[in-house]
Amino acid sequence: MTPDSNDGVASCGCKGIRTCLICEKFKRKAQLDASESKIVHHFLFNPESKLAVCKDAEAVSFPFPGVFLWEDFISEEEEKELISSMDQDTWNQSQSGRRKQDFGPKVNFKKRKVRRGDFSGLPALSQKLVLRMQREPSLAGFQPVEQCNLDYHPQRGSAIDPHLDDSWLWGERLVTINMLSDTTLTLSLEQGLPELGLADEVHVAVRLPRRSLVVLHGEARHRWKHAIHRWDVHERRVCSTYRELSAEFLSGGQQAVLGAQLLNIALSFQGTPV
Structure with a gap:
Protein backbone atom coordinates (compact mmCIF):
# COMPACT_ATOMS: atom_id res chain seq x y z
CA MET A 1 0.00 0.00 0.00
CA THR A 2 1.06 3.60 -0.45
CA PRO A 3 2.29 5.69 2.50
CA ASP A 4 -0.32 7.31 4.66
CA SER A 5 -1.36 10.85 3.75
CA ASN A 6 -2.14 13.64 6.19
CA ASP A 7 -5.80 12.71 6.37
CA GLY A 8 -5.14 8.98 6.59
CA VAL A 9 -6.88 8.12 3.33
CA ALA A 10 -4.04 6.66 1.27
CA SER A 11 -3.19 3.40 3.06
CA CYS A 12 -4.94 0.62 4.97
CA GLY A 13 -4.42 -2.00 7.66
CA CYS A 14 -6.78 -4.74 6.47
CA LYS A 15 -5.96 -8.38 7.13
CA GLY A 16 -7.65 -11.67 6.32
CA ILE A 17 -11.19 -11.23 5.03
CA ARG A 18 -11.37 -7.55 6.01
CA THR A 19 -11.29 -5.05 3.16
CA CYS A 20 -11.72 -1.33 2.53
CA LEU A 21 -11.96 0.81 -0.60
CA ILE A 22 -8.18 1.30 -0.63
CA CYS A 23 -7.15 -2.36 -0.71
CA GLU A 24 -10.08 -3.32 -2.91
CA LYS A 25 -8.74 -0.89 -5.48
CA PHE A 26 -5.20 -2.25 -5.29
CA LYS A 27 -6.19 -5.90 -5.09
CA ARG A 28 -8.97 -5.45 -7.68
CA LYS A 29 -11.26 -7.16 -5.19
CA ALA A 30 -14.84 -5.94 -4.84
CA GLN A 31 -16.43 -6.33 -1.45
CA LEU A 32 -19.69 -8.26 -1.74
CA ASP A 33 -22.59 -7.17 0.38
CA ALA A 34 -24.02 -10.44 1.68
CA SER A 35 -27.14 -8.70 2.92
CA GLU A 36 -28.29 -8.21 -0.69
CA SER A 37 -28.96 -11.93 -1.00
CA LYS A 38 -30.86 -12.51 2.20
CA ILE A 39 -34.07 -11.36 3.80
CA VAL A 40 -33.64 -8.75 6.53
CA HIS A 41 -36.35 -7.16 8.67
CA HIS A 42 -35.46 -3.50 9.28
CA PHE A 43 -36.45 -1.58 12.42
CA LEU A 44 -35.58 1.88 13.75
CA PHE A 45 -34.89 2.51 17.44
CA ASN A 46 -36.99 5.25 19.04
CA PRO A 47 -34.97 6.63 21.99
CA GLU A 48 -38.06 8.16 23.64
CA SER A 49 -40.37 5.15 23.56
CA LYS A 50 -37.49 2.60 23.72
CA LEU A 51 -39.24 0.70 20.93
CA ALA A 52 -37.85 -0.83 17.75
CA VAL A 53 -40.27 0.44 15.09
CA CYS A 54 -40.62 -1.46 11.81
CA LYS A 55 -39.57 0.75 8.89
CA ASP A 56 -42.09 -0.67 6.41
CA ALA A 57 -44.85 -1.63 8.87
CA GLU A 58 -44.56 -5.32 7.97
CA ALA A 59 -44.20 -6.22 11.64
CA VAL A 60 -45.26 -4.80 14.98
CA SER A 61 -42.95 -2.66 17.08
CA PHE A 62 -41.29 -4.31 20.05
CA PRO A 63 -39.53 -3.13 23.23
CA PHE A 64 -35.80 -2.68 22.74
CA PRO A 65 -34.05 -2.32 26.10
CA GLY A 66 -30.33 -1.87 26.57
CA VAL A 67 -29.74 1.30 24.54
CA PHE A 68 -29.36 4.75 26.10
CA LEU A 69 -28.80 7.82 23.91
CA TRP A 70 -27.59 11.17 25.29
CA GLU A 71 -27.77 13.84 22.60
CA ASP A 72 -25.41 16.83 22.75
CA PHE A 73 -23.27 15.08 25.35
CA ILE A 74 -20.37 17.32 24.35
CA SER A 75 -20.40 20.88 23.01
CA GLU A 76 -19.03 22.08 19.68
CA GLU A 77 -16.01 23.57 21.46
CA GLU A 78 -15.33 20.34 23.33
CA GLU A 79 -15.58 18.37 20.10
CA LYS A 80 -13.10 20.71 18.43
CA GLN A 93 -4.04 1.78 10.59
CA SER A 94 -6.74 -0.70 11.58
CA GLN A 95 -9.09 -3.16 9.89
CA SER A 96 -11.78 -2.28 7.34
CA GLY A 97 -10.55 1.23 6.58
CA ARG A 98 -10.44 2.48 10.15
CA ARG A 99 -7.63 4.21 12.01
CA LYS A 100 -7.27 3.88 15.78
CA GLN A 101 -5.66 5.08 18.98
CA ASP A 102 -5.68 2.76 22.00
CA PHE A 103 -5.46 3.74 25.64
CA GLY A 104 -5.61 0.51 27.61
CA PRO A 105 -3.83 -2.61 28.85
CA LYS A 106 -2.27 -5.17 26.52
CA VAL A 107 -4.72 -8.04 26.05
CA ASN A 108 -4.63 -11.50 24.47
CA PHE A 109 -8.29 -12.47 24.36
CA LYS A 110 -7.67 -15.97 22.98
CA LYS A 111 -5.34 -16.88 25.85
CA ARG A 112 -7.24 -14.72 28.34
CA LYS A 113 -4.16 -12.84 29.44
CA VAL A 114 -3.89 -9.16 30.27
CA ARG A 115 -0.97 -7.05 31.42
CA ARG A 116 -0.13 -3.40 31.78
CA GLY A 117 2.25 -3.18 28.83
CA ASP A 118 2.86 0.49 27.96
CA PHE A 119 -0.52 1.61 29.30
CA SER A 120 -0.15 4.95 31.10
CA GLY A 121 -3.80 5.89 31.60
CA LEU A 122 -6.71 7.45 29.75
CA PRO A 123 -6.03 10.82 28.06
CA ALA A 124 -6.29 13.96 30.19
CA LEU A 125 -9.26 15.40 28.29
CA SER A 126 -11.37 12.35 29.14
CA GLN A 127 -11.44 13.08 32.86
CA LYS A 128 -14.22 15.68 32.68
CA LEU A 129 -16.17 13.49 30.26
CA VAL A 130 -16.07 10.49 32.60
CA LEU A 131 -17.27 12.65 35.50
CA ARG A 132 -20.14 13.87 33.30
CA MET A 133 -21.06 10.30 32.34
CA GLN A 134 -21.23 9.24 35.97
CA ARG A 135 -23.99 11.79 36.65
CA GLU A 136 -26.34 9.74 34.46
CA PRO A 137 -28.11 7.11 36.65
CA SER A 138 -27.53 4.32 34.12
CA LEU A 139 -23.79 5.10 34.25
CA ALA A 140 -23.48 5.44 38.02
CA GLY A 141 -20.17 3.97 39.14
CA PHE A 142 -18.88 3.69 35.57
CA GLN A 143 -15.06 3.52 35.73
CA PRO A 144 -13.49 2.98 32.32
CA VAL A 145 -10.23 1.08 32.11
CA GLU A 146 -9.86 1.41 28.35
CA GLN A 147 -10.52 4.05 25.70
CA CYS A 148 -10.33 3.34 21.98
CA ASN A 149 -10.52 6.20 19.48
CA LEU A 150 -11.56 5.20 15.95
CA ASP A 151 -11.40 7.32 12.81
CA TYR A 152 -13.78 6.54 9.92
CA HIS A 153 -13.62 8.10 6.45
CA PRO A 154 -15.86 7.46 3.40
CA GLN A 155 -12.85 7.62 1.05
CA ARG A 156 -11.42 4.59 2.82
CA GLY A 157 -14.75 2.74 2.93
CA SER A 158 -14.44 2.61 6.72
CA ALA A 159 -16.72 0.25 8.60
CA ILE A 160 -16.82 -2.22 11.46
CA ASP A 161 -18.43 -5.62 10.94
CA PRO A 162 -21.22 -6.98 13.17
CA HIS A 163 -19.65 -8.26 16.39
CA LEU A 164 -20.10 -8.78 20.10
CA ASP A 165 -17.56 -7.15 22.39
CA ASP A 166 -15.61 -9.41 24.72
CA SER A 167 -17.27 -10.06 28.09
CA TRP A 168 -14.39 -11.84 29.88
CA LEU A 169 -12.42 -8.62 30.47
CA TRP A 170 -14.92 -5.92 29.55
CA GLY A 171 -17.92 -5.29 31.78
CA GLU A 172 -21.60 -4.61 31.31
CA ARG A 173 -21.64 -1.12 29.77
CA LEU A 174 -20.10 -0.03 26.47
CA VAL A 175 -20.01 3.75 26.10
CA THR A 176 -19.30 5.60 22.84
CA ILE A 177 -19.09 9.30 22.00
CA ASN A 178 -19.85 10.02 18.32
CA MET A 179 -18.05 13.01 16.77
CA LEU A 180 -17.75 15.05 13.54
CA SER A 181 -20.78 13.57 11.74
CA ASP A 182 -24.07 11.75 12.22
CA THR A 183 -24.06 8.00 11.65
CA THR A 184 -26.12 4.88 12.32
CA LEU A 185 -25.28 2.01 14.66
CA THR A 186 -26.86 -1.20 13.38
CA LEU A 187 -27.77 -3.92 15.88
CA SER A 188 -28.49 -7.33 14.37
CA LEU A 189 -29.77 -10.81 15.20
CA GLU A 190 -28.98 -13.38 12.51
CA GLN A 191 -31.37 -15.92 14.03
CA GLY A 192 -34.27 -13.46 13.92
CA LEU A 193 -37.01 -13.19 16.53
CA PRO A 194 -39.22 -16.29 16.18
CA GLU A 195 -41.27 -15.22 19.19
CA LEU A 196 -42.43 -12.25 17.08
CA GLY A 197 -42.86 -14.29 13.93
CA LEU A 198 -39.61 -12.99 12.41
CA ALA A 199 -37.65 -16.02 11.25
CA ASP A 200 -35.13 -14.06 9.17
CA GLU A 201 -32.37 -11.70 10.25
CA VAL A 202 -33.46 -8.60 12.17
CA HIS A 203 -31.68 -5.22 12.09
CA VAL A 204 -32.39 -2.33 14.46
CA ALA A 205 -30.91 1.00 13.35
CA VAL A 206 -29.86 3.37 16.16
CA ARG A 207 -29.26 6.86 14.79
CA LEU A 208 -26.28 8.55 16.43
CA PRO A 209 -26.31 12.34 16.08
CA ARG A 210 -23.04 14.23 16.04
CA ARG A 211 -21.71 14.87 19.58
CA SER A 212 -24.04 12.29 21.14
CA LEU A 213 -23.21 9.48 23.57
CA VAL A 214 -24.64 5.97 23.31
CA VAL A 215 -24.57 3.20 25.91
CA LEU A 216 -25.12 -0.50 25.16
CA HIS A 217 -25.94 -2.85 28.03
CA GLY A 218 -28.06 -5.92 28.73
CA GLU A 219 -29.39 -7.71 25.64
CA ALA A 220 -28.21 -4.93 23.31
CA ARG A 221 -24.69 -5.58 24.61
CA HIS A 222 -24.65 -9.37 24.93
CA ARG A 223 -27.24 -10.72 22.46
CA TRP A 224 -27.35 -8.27 19.55
CA LYS A 225 -24.26 -7.78 17.40
CA HIS A 226 -23.41 -4.15 16.61
CA ALA A 227 -21.84 -2.62 13.49
CA ILE A 228 -21.19 0.60 11.60
CA HIS A 229 -21.77 -0.06 7.91
CA ARG A 230 -19.77 1.60 5.15
CA TRP A 231 -22.85 3.25 3.66
CA ASP A 232 -23.58 4.98 6.98
CA VAL A 233 -20.26 6.88 6.98
CA HIS A 234 -20.87 9.99 4.86
CA GLU A 235 -18.15 12.28 6.24
CA ARG A 236 -15.18 11.87 8.54
CA ARG A 237 -16.41 10.32 11.76
CA VAL A 238 -14.40 9.91 14.98
CA CYS A 239 -15.65 8.03 18.01
CA SER A 240 -14.28 7.28 21.47
CA THR A 241 -15.41 4.02 23.08
CA TYR A 242 -14.94 3.49 26.81
CA ARG A 243 -15.00 0.04 28.44
CA GLU A 244 -15.23 -0.94 32.10
CA LEU A 245 -13.91 -4.10 33.79
CA SER A 246 -15.93 -7.28 34.22
CA ALA A 247 -16.77 -8.67 37.66
CA GLU A 248 -13.74 -11.01 37.51
CA PHE A 249 -11.45 -7.96 37.73
CA LEU A 250 -13.40 -6.03 40.37
CA SER A 251 -13.54 -6.35 44.16
CA GLY A 252 -14.26 -9.96 45.08
CA GLY A 253 -13.25 -11.29 41.64
CA GLN A 254 -10.43 -13.71 40.94
CA GLN A 255 -8.28 -10.99 39.35
CA ALA A 256 -9.34 -8.09 41.57
CA VAL A 257 -5.74 -7.11 42.41
CA LEU A 258 -4.79 -6.74 38.76
CA GLY A 259 -8.06 -4.94 38.08
CA ALA A 260 -7.38 -2.40 40.83
CA GLN A 261 -3.90 -1.77 39.42
CA LEU A 262 -5.23 -1.20 35.93
CA LEU A 263 -7.97 1.13 37.18
CA ASN A 264 -5.46 3.20 39.14
CA ILE A 265 -3.43 3.65 35.96
CA ALA A 266 -6.48 4.38 33.80
CA LEU A 267 -7.97 6.97 36.11
CA SER A 268 -4.70 8.89 36.48
CA PHE A 269 -5.72 10.48 33.13
CA GLN A 270 -2.09 10.90 32.11
CA GLY A 271 -2.14 8.54 29.16
CA THR A 272 -0.71 8.55 25.69
CA PRO A 273 -1.72 6.08 22.93
CA VAL A 274 -0.13 2.62 23.22
Missing part, protein backbone atom coordinates in the same frame (compact mmCIF):
# COMPACT_ATOMS: atom_id res chain seq x y z
CA GLU A 81 -10.70 20.41 21.37
CA LEU A 82 -10.95 16.60 21.47
CA ILE A 83 -10.37 16.14 17.73
CA SER A 84 -7.48 18.60 17.72
CA SER A 85 -5.85 16.68 20.58
CA MET A 86 -6.35 13.31 18.87
CA ASP A 87 -4.94 14.57 15.58
CA GLN A 88 -1.75 15.62 17.35
CA ASP A 89 -1.15 11.95 18.19
CA THR A 90 -0.44 9.19 15.69
CA TRP A 91 -3.37 7.37 14.13
CA ASN A 92 -2.55 3.70 13.50
Whole structure:
Protein backbone atom coordinates (compact mmCIF):
# COMPACT_ATOMS: atom_id res chain seq x y z
CA MET A 1 0.00 0.00 0.00
CA THR A 2 1.06 3.60 -0.45
CA PRO A 3 2.29 5.69 2.50
CA ASP A 4 -0.32 7.31 4.66
CA SER A 5 -1.36 10.85 3.75
CA ASN A 6 -2.14 13.64 6.19
CA ASP A 7 -5.80 12.71 6.37
CA GLY A 8 -5.14 8.98 6.59
CA VAL A 9 -6.88 8.12 3.33
CA ALA A 10 -4.04 6.66 1.27
CA SER A 11 -3.19 3.40 3.06
CA CYS A 12 -4.94 0.62 4.97
CA GLY A 13 -4.42 -2.00 7.66
CA CYS A 14 -6.78 -4.74 6.47
CA LYS A 15 -5.96 -8.38 7.13
CA GLY A 16 -7.65 -11.67 6.32
CA ILE A 17 -11.19 -11.23 5.03
CA ARG A 18 -11.37 -7.55 6.01
CA THR A 19 -11.29 -5.05 3.16
CA CYS A 20 -11.72 -1.33 2.53
CA LEU A 21 -11.96 0.81 -0.60
CA ILE A 22 -8.18 1.30 -0.63
CA CYS A 23 -7.15 -2.36 -0.71
CA GLU A 24 -10.08 -3.32 -2.91
CA LYS A 25 -8.74 -0.89 -5.48
CA PHE A 26 -5.20 -2.25 -5.29
CA LYS A 27 -6.19 -5.90 -5.09
CA ARG A 28 -8.97 -5.45 -7.68
CA LYS A 29 -11.26 -7.16 -5.19
CA ALA A 30 -14.84 -5.94 -4.84
CA GLN A 31 -16.43 -6.33 -1.45
CA LEU A 32 -19.69 -8.26 -1.74
CA ASP A 33 -22.59 -7.17 0.38
CA ALA A 34 -24.02 -10.44 1.68
CA SER A 35 -27.14 -8.70 2.92
CA GLU A 36 -28.29 -8.21 -0.69
CA SER A 37 -28.96 -11.93 -1.00
CA LYS A 38 -30.86 -12.51 2.20
CA ILE A 39 -34.07 -11.36 3.80
CA VAL A 40 -33.64 -8.75 6.53
CA HIS A 41 -36.35 -7.16 8.67
CA HIS A 42 -35.46 -3.50 9.28
CA PHE A 43 -36.45 -1.58 12.42
CA LEU A 44 -35.58 1.88 13.75
CA PHE A 45 -34.89 2.51 17.44
CA ASN A 46 -36.99 5.25 19.04
CA PRO A 47 -34.97 6.63 21.99
CA GLU A 48 -38.06 8.16 23.64
CA SER A 49 -40.37 5.15 23.56
CA LYS A 50 -37.49 2.60 23.72
CA LEU A 51 -39.24 0.70 20.93
CA ALA A 52 -37.85 -0.83 17.75
CA VAL A 53 -40.27 0.44 15.09
CA CYS A 54 -40.62 -1.46 11.81
CA LYS A 55 -39.57 0.75 8.89
CA ASP A 56 -42.09 -0.67 6.41
CA ALA A 57 -44.85 -1.63 8.87
CA GLU A 58 -44.56 -5.32 7.97
CA ALA A 59 -44.20 -6.22 11.64
CA VAL A 60 -45.26 -4.80 14.98
CA SER A 61 -42.95 -2.66 17.08
CA PHE A 62 -41.29 -4.31 20.05
CA PRO A 63 -39.53 -3.13 23.23
CA PHE A 64 -35.80 -2.68 22.74
CA PRO A 65 -34.05 -2.32 26.10
CA GLY A 66 -30.33 -1.87 26.57
CA VAL A 67 -29.74 1.30 24.54
CA PHE A 68 -29.36 4.75 26.10
CA LEU A 69 -28.80 7.82 23.91
CA TRP A 70 -27.59 11.17 25.29
CA GLU A 71 -27.77 13.84 22.60
CA ASP A 72 -25.41 16.83 22.75
CA PHE A 73 -23.27 15.08 25.35
CA ILE A 74 -20.37 17.32 24.35
CA SER A 75 -20.40 20.88 23.01
CA GLU A 76 -19.03 22.08 19.68
CA GLU A 77 -16.01 23.57 21.46
CA GLU A 78 -15.33 20.34 23.33
CA GLU A 79 -15.58 18.37 20.10
CA LYS A 80 -13.10 20.71 18.43
CA GLU A 81 -10.70 20.41 21.37
CA LEU A 82 -10.95 16.60 21.47
CA ILE A 83 -10.37 16.14 17.73
CA SER A 84 -7.48 18.60 17.72
CA SER A 85 -5.85 16.68 20.58
CA MET A 86 -6.35 13.31 18.87
CA ASP A 87 -4.94 14.57 15.58
CA GLN A 88 -1.75 15.62 17.35
CA ASP A 89 -1.15 11.95 18.19
CA THR A 90 -0.44 9.19 15.69
CA TRP A 91 -3.37 7.37 14.13
CA ASN A 92 -2.55 3.70 13.50
CA GLN A 93 -4.04 1.78 10.59
CA SER A 94 -6.74 -0.70 11.58
CA GLN A 95 -9.09 -3.16 9.89
CA SER A 96 -11.78 -2.28 7.34
CA GLY A 97 -10.55 1.23 6.58
CA ARG A 98 -10.44 2.48 10.15
CA ARG A 99 -7.63 4.21 12.01
CA LYS A 100 -7.27 3.88 15.78
CA GLN A 101 -5.66 5.08 18.98
CA ASP A 102 -5.68 2.76 22.00
CA PHE A 103 -5.46 3.74 25.64
CA GLY A 104 -5.61 0.51 27.61
CA PRO A 105 -3.83 -2.61 28.85
CA LYS A 106 -2.27 -5.17 26.52
CA VAL A 107 -4.72 -8.04 26.05
CA ASN A 108 -4.63 -11.50 24.47
CA PHE A 109 -8.29 -12.47 24.36
CA LYS A 110 -7.67 -15.97 22.98
CA LYS A 111 -5.34 -16.88 25.85
CA ARG A 112 -7.24 -14.72 28.34
CA LYS A 113 -4.16 -12.84 29.44
CA VAL A 114 -3.89 -9.16 30.27
CA ARG A 115 -0.97 -7.05 31.42
CA ARG A 116 -0.13 -3.40 31.78
CA GLY A 117 2.25 -3.18 28.83
CA ASP A 118 2.86 0.49 27.96
CA PHE A 119 -0.52 1.61 29.30
CA SER A 120 -0.15 4.95 31.10
CA GLY A 121 -3.80 5.89 31.60
CA LEU A 122 -6.71 7.45 29.75
CA PRO A 123 -6.03 10.82 28.06
CA ALA A 124 -6.29 13.96 30.19
CA LEU A 125 -9.26 15.40 28.29
CA SER A 126 -11.37 12.35 29.14
CA GLN A 127 -11.44 13.08 32.86
CA LYS A 128 -14.22 15.68 32.68
CA LEU A 129 -16.17 13.49 30.26
CA VAL A 130 -16.07 10.49 32.60
CA LEU A 131 -17.27 12.65 35.50
CA ARG A 132 -20.14 13.87 33.30
CA MET A 133 -21.06 10.30 32.34
CA GLN A 134 -21.23 9.24 35.97
CA ARG A 135 -23.99 11.79 36.65
CA GLU A 136 -26.34 9.74 34.46
CA PRO A 137 -28.11 7.11 36.65
CA SER A 138 -27.53 4.32 34.12
CA LEU A 139 -23.79 5.10 34.25
CA ALA A 140 -23.48 5.44 38.02
CA GLY A 141 -20.17 3.97 39.14
CA PHE A 142 -18.88 3.69 35.57
CA GLN A 143 -15.06 3.52 35.73
CA PRO A 144 -13.49 2.98 32.32
CA VAL A 145 -10.23 1.08 32.11
CA GLU A 146 -9.86 1.41 28.35
CA GLN A 147 -10.52 4.05 25.70
CA CYS A 148 -10.33 3.34 21.98
CA ASN A 149 -10.52 6.20 19.48
CA LEU A 150 -11.56 5.20 15.95
CA ASP A 151 -11.40 7.32 12.81
CA TYR A 152 -13.78 6.54 9.92
CA HIS A 153 -13.62 8.10 6.45
CA PRO A 154 -15.86 7.46 3.40
CA GLN A 155 -12.85 7.62 1.05
CA ARG A 156 -11.42 4.59 2.82
CA GLY A 157 -14.75 2.74 2.93
CA SER A 158 -14.44 2.61 6.72
CA ALA A 159 -16.72 0.25 8.60
CA ILE A 160 -16.82 -2.22 11.46
CA ASP A 161 -18.43 -5.62 10.94
CA PRO A 162 -21.22 -6.98 13.17
CA HIS A 163 -19.65 -8.26 16.39
CA LEU A 164 -20.10 -8.78 20.10
CA ASP A 165 -17.56 -7.15 22.39
CA ASP A 166 -15.61 -9.41 24.72
CA SER A 167 -17.27 -10.06 28.09
CA TRP A 168 -14.39 -11.84 29.88
CA LEU A 169 -12.42 -8.62 30.47
CA TRP A 170 -14.92 -5.92 29.55
CA GLY A 171 -17.92 -5.29 31.78
CA GLU A 172 -21.60 -4.61 31.31
CA ARG A 173 -21.64 -1.12 29.77
CA LEU A 174 -20.10 -0.03 26.47
CA VAL A 175 -20.01 3.75 26.10
CA THR A 176 -19.30 5.60 22.84
CA ILE A 177 -19.09 9.30 22.00
CA ASN A 178 -19.85 10.02 18.32
CA MET A 179 -18.05 13.01 16.77
CA LEU A 180 -17.75 15.05 13.54
CA SER A 181 -20.78 13.57 11.74
CA ASP A 182 -24.07 11.75 12.22
CA THR A 183 -24.06 8.00 11.65
CA THR A 184 -26.12 4.88 12.32
CA LEU A 185 -25.28 2.01 14.66
CA THR A 186 -26.86 -1.20 13.38
CA LEU A 187 -27.77 -3.92 15.88
CA SER A 188 -28.49 -7.33 14.37
CA LEU A 189 -29.77 -10.81 15.20
CA GLU A 190 -28.98 -13.38 12.51
CA GLN A 191 -31.37 -15.92 14.03
CA GLY A 192 -34.27 -13.46 13.92
CA LEU A 193 -37.01 -13.19 16.53
CA PRO A 194 -39.22 -16.29 16.18
CA GLU A 195 -41.27 -15.22 19.19
CA LEU A 196 -42.43 -12.25 17.08
CA GLY A 197 -42.86 -14.29 13.93
CA LEU A 198 -39.61 -12.99 12.41
CA ALA A 199 -37.65 -16.02 11.25
CA ASP A 200 -35.13 -14.06 9.17
CA GLU A 201 -32.37 -11.70 10.25
CA VAL A 202 -33.46 -8.60 12.17
CA HIS A 203 -31.68 -5.22 12.09
CA VAL A 204 -32.39 -2.33 14.46
CA ALA A 205 -30.91 1.00 13.35
CA VAL A 206 -29.86 3.37 16.16
CA ARG A 207 -29.26 6.86 14.79
CA LEU A 208 -26.28 8.55 16.43
CA PRO A 209 -26.31 12.34 16.08
CA ARG A 210 -23.04 14.23 16.04
CA ARG A 211 -21.71 14.87 19.58
CA SER A 212 -24.04 12.29 21.14
CA LEU A 213 -23.21 9.48 23.57
CA VAL A 214 -24.64 5.97 23.31
CA VAL A 215 -24.57 3.20 25.91
CA LEU A 216 -25.12 -0.50 25.16
CA HIS A 217 -25.94 -2.85 28.03
CA GLY A 218 -28.06 -5.92 28.73
CA GLU A 219 -29.39 -7.71 25.64
CA ALA A 220 -28.21 -4.93 23.31
CA ARG A 221 -24.69 -5.58 24.61
CA HIS A 222 -24.65 -9.37 24.93
CA ARG A 223 -27.24 -10.72 22.46
CA TRP A 224 -27.35 -8.27 19.55
CA LYS A 225 -24.26 -7.78 17.40
CA HIS A 226 -23.41 -4.15 16.61
CA ALA A 227 -21.84 -2.62 13.49
CA ILE A 228 -21.19 0.60 11.60
CA HIS A 229 -21.77 -0.06 7.91
CA ARG A 230 -19.77 1.60 5.15
CA TRP A 231 -22.85 3.25 3.66
CA ASP A 232 -23.58 4.98 6.98
CA VAL A 233 -20.26 6.88 6.98
CA HIS A 234 -20.87 9.99 4.86
CA GLU A 235 -18.15 12.28 6.24
CA ARG A 236 -15.18 11.87 8.54
CA ARG A 237 -16.41 10.32 11.76
CA VAL A 238 -14.40 9.91 14.98
CA CYS A 239 -15.65 8.03 18.01
CA SER A 240 -14.28 7.28 21.47
CA THR A 241 -15.41 4.02 23.08
CA TYR A 242 -14.94 3.49 26.81
CA ARG A 243 -15.00 0.04 28.44
CA GLU A 244 -15.23 -0.94 32.10
CA LEU A 245 -13.91 -4.10 33.79
CA SER A 246 -15.93 -7.28 34.22
CA ALA A 247 -16.77 -8.67 37.66
CA GLU A 248 -13.74 -11.01 37.51
CA PHE A 249 -11.45 -7.96 37.73
CA LEU A 250 -13.40 -6.03 40.37
CA SER A 251 -13.54 -6.35 44.16
CA GLY A 252 -14.26 -9.96 45.08
CA GLY A 253 -13.25 -11.29 41.64
CA GLN A 254 -10.43 -13.71 40.94
CA GLN A 255 -8.28 -10.99 39.35
CA ALA A 256 -9.34 -8.09 41.57
CA VAL A 257 -5.74 -7.11 42.41
CA LEU A 258 -4.79 -6.74 38.76
CA GLY A 259 -8.06 -4.94 38.08
CA ALA A 260 -7.38 -2.40 40.83
CA GLN A 261 -3.90 -1.77 39.42
CA LEU A 262 -5.23 -1.20 35.93
CA LEU A 263 -7.97 1.13 37.18
CA ASN A 264 -5.46 3.20 39.14
CA ILE A 265 -3.43 3.65 35.96
CA ALA A 266 -6.48 4.38 33.80
CA LEU A 267 -7.97 6.97 36.11
CA SER A 268 -4.70 8.89 36.48
CA PHE A 269 -5.72 10.48 33.13
CA GLN A 270 -2.09 10.90 32.11
CA GLY A 271 -2.14 8.54 29.16
CA THR A 272 -0.71 8.55 25.69
CA PRO A 273 -1.72 6.08 22.93
CA VAL A 274 -0.13 2.62 23.22
